[in-house]
Amino acid sequence: MVNGRGSPDTVLTEAEVKTLIEEGTPQSLYEGKKVLVLTPDTTRTCPLPMMIRDVRKIIGTRCAALDFMVALGTHPPMTESDILSFYGISEDQRQTDFGNSRFFNHRWDLPETFKRIGYLEEDVVNNLSGGRLQEKVAVSSVRMYLTDF
Numbered sequence: 001m002v003n004g005r006g007s008p009d010t011v012l013t014e015a016e017v018k019t020l021i022e023e024g025t026p027q028s029l030y031e032g033k034k035v036l037v038l039t040p041d042t043t044r045t046c047p048l049p050m051m052i053r054d055v056r057k058i059i060g061t062r063c064a065a066l067d068f069m070v071a072l073g074t075h076p077p078m079t080e081s082d083i084l085s086f087y088g089i090s091e092d093q094r095q096t097d098f099g100n101s102r103f104f105n106h107r108w109d110l111p112e113t114f115k116r117i118g119y120l121e122e123d124v125v126n127n128l129s130g131g132r133l134q135e136k137v138a139v140s141s142v143r144m145y146l147t148d149f
Contacts, residue, residue, distance in 0.1 A: 018054045027062060034065040041072050042086060049088025056097060069104040077105040114140040
């Protein structure tokens, strides 16, 4: 469990962000595993380049693969060049620090990019929603990331 440290009146330093990532992400979650980092698109604001750098430093050196995906919502896909610019990654860094990483758009608009992995049963949804929803919910994942290793 990670304790929050931010507030509307406080800006976290990079050292504080790095500590939050380290404390909130036990090595057992990523050591030797493939990791997909989902990020917001350009309509959201946060210190994304700093966070991408810190995730690479902390997780990227210990995992089998570290890839990044922009959650576009209903916005148009970005080119890899646009994604790198958005993440603050230079072409040199792309070749060195991020040489084994891949960069994707979440293609919400293409049903074939998803794989159904199961369902949340009605009673689970009811419990999770505090009684506000009572329906079975399909759970899908990004197909290429499930099968691309």
